[in-house]
Amino acid sequence: MxxxxxxxxxxxxxxxxxxxxxxxxxxxxxxxxxxxxxxxxxxxxxxxxxxxxxxxxxxxxxxxxxxxxxxxxxxxxxxxxFRHSAFYVRSDRVGSPSDLVQARVGVPEYQVTAAVWARGILEDEYGVKPRDINWVTGGVEDLGRHEKVPIELPPEIRVETAPRPLAQMLADGEIDAILAPRAPSCFTNRVPNVTRLFEDYRAVEADYFRKTGIFxxxxxxxxxxxxxxxxxxxxxxxxxxxxxxxxxxxxxxxxxxxxxxxxxxxxxxxxxxxxxxxxxxxxxxxxxxxxxxxxxxxxxxxxxxxxxxxxxxxxxxxxxxxxxxx
Known part of the structure; x- marks a missing residue:
């Protein structure tokens, strides 16, 4: 049977x-x-x-x-x-990973796996810790997104809820970056000053794999x-x-x-x-x-x-x- x-x-x-x-x-x-x-x-x-x-x-x-x-x-x-390609930034404010210290960074959910990897890479490779960033959570294109399951984070992790879609906030300069698996519309629509943090991300990701063996x-x-x-x-x-x-x-x-x-x-x-x-x-x-x-x-x-x-x-x-x- x-x-x-x-x-x-x-x-x-x-x-x-x-x-x-x-x-x-x-x-x-x-x-x-x-x-x-x-x-x-x-x-x-x-x-x-x-x-x-x-x-x-x-x-x-x-x-x-x-x-x-x-x-x-x-x-x-x-x-x-690989997730180096998932960082979208205001190029007039952020030119390197170190510029994300004290920045406001949007993320669809704090718990998404892409964000876990990206935060770990920021800390291991560039010395930027999760507590160094002000996190803003919410839908990239629409309001209403929330954590899939409830989470309780350490007090040193600062997280606020986005009042508007993150793509709009990045386009208008209300946040400094977005960390997301999908490209936000402000990037695909070529809004001025919105770019990837790692523009040649394939080369950066290949070097990361050669160094760490991690996919x-x-x-x-x-x-x-x-x-x-x-x-x-x-x-x-x-x-x-x-x-x-x-x-x-x-x-x-x-x-x-x-x-x-x-x-x-x-x-x-x-x-x-x-x-x-x-x-x-x-x-x-x-x-x-x-x-x-x-x-x-x-x-x-x-x-x-x-x-x-x-x-x-x-x-x-x-x-x-x-x-x-x-």
Whole structure:
């Protein structure tokens, strides 16, 4: 008898084989629901709505540290991104990371994983600590955004709620910078004096990887603990399937017969990426990502988001973090 599963996840190149059914999850009859990450996160963290879900790593860590999360993670990291490109600044005020000291910096939510990484990078690489900045939280383009789950921050962290959309505030000079995964409209519309802090961000991010070996993780896959309790084999089957789907996507990045992505220099980009990051730039599993995971766990605790310092044993299902081999 197969186990029915409802799985909410983004339909990426690395998950497409699962959506199409060319890669199956052993022992399961999966119903895949493609949704935007923000909707998945809200529905998963507030109601545990899905059997398996793509989860914000930061929010997952908050709930896990408190013992409140309905999900347990598997190390299939379906979303990753360098975050030097996520700093948008008033160029008439901010020309280097040190200029962010005492600045007002907008962020959609203090807890978003992109912000955790960016704050950690600011401190480790440039000596700017989270307490050195005045944080302004709210929607980048619209009002009404709030933290996915409640957080209690150390008293030295100053956070205020934005009275207007952050993009408007940056355009009008009411804040000095925005830290966000998506480019704000004031940047894409080329509002004067709004630019990226790191204009040649690809070069900066490549140097960061060469120095640290870190490719920041944003999301992981979570499976309901109640399902694992009844089916202890389930995390291993999920990890195996997500890994097979990831591998199935790799040949398309080097197939010049007909480009699979609408980028004219896709092949050159793939070759350049491998020259910087090696033949497996997007690995799953704990061992291949241990340094990245340990650094994020430290950032999360140091920034006051985790109430205790977590370990890999706390955040991944049993049997998925030892000697990952598929």
């Amino acid at each position: 197969t186990l029915p599963l409802t799985i909410a996840c983004g339909e990426y190149d690395r998950t497409r084989a699962l959506f199409e059914g060319s890669v199956a999850i052993e022992g399961c009859a999966a119903n895949f629901i493609p949704l935007a990450p923000e909707e998945i996160f809200y529905r998963a963290f507030t109601g545990g709505e899905f059997d398996v879900a793509e989860l914000s790593l930061s929010t997952y860590l908050i709930q896990t540290a408190r013992g409140e999360c309905e999900y347990i993670g598997i190390p299939a990291f379906v979303s990753r991104s 920041p993780i944003m999301h992981l896959i979570g499976v309901r603990k109640s399902a694992v309790g009844v089916n202890p084999w389930l995390p291993g089957s999920l990890l195996k399937a997500f890994e097979h789907a990831r591998r199935a996507s790799l040949p398309t990045l080097s197939d010049a017969t007909a480009l699979h992505v609408s980028l004219p220099w896709l092949i050159a980009e793939a070759e350049w990426t491998r020259s910087v990051m090696g033949p497996e730039p997007w690995p799953y599993g704990v061992e291949a990502n241990r340094r990245t995971i340990d650094v994020l766990l430290r950032y999360h605790f140091d920034q006051g988001l985790s109430c205790r310092l977590l370990t890999v044993d706390d955040i991944f299902a049993e049997g998925t973090h030892d000697h990952f081999r598929i």
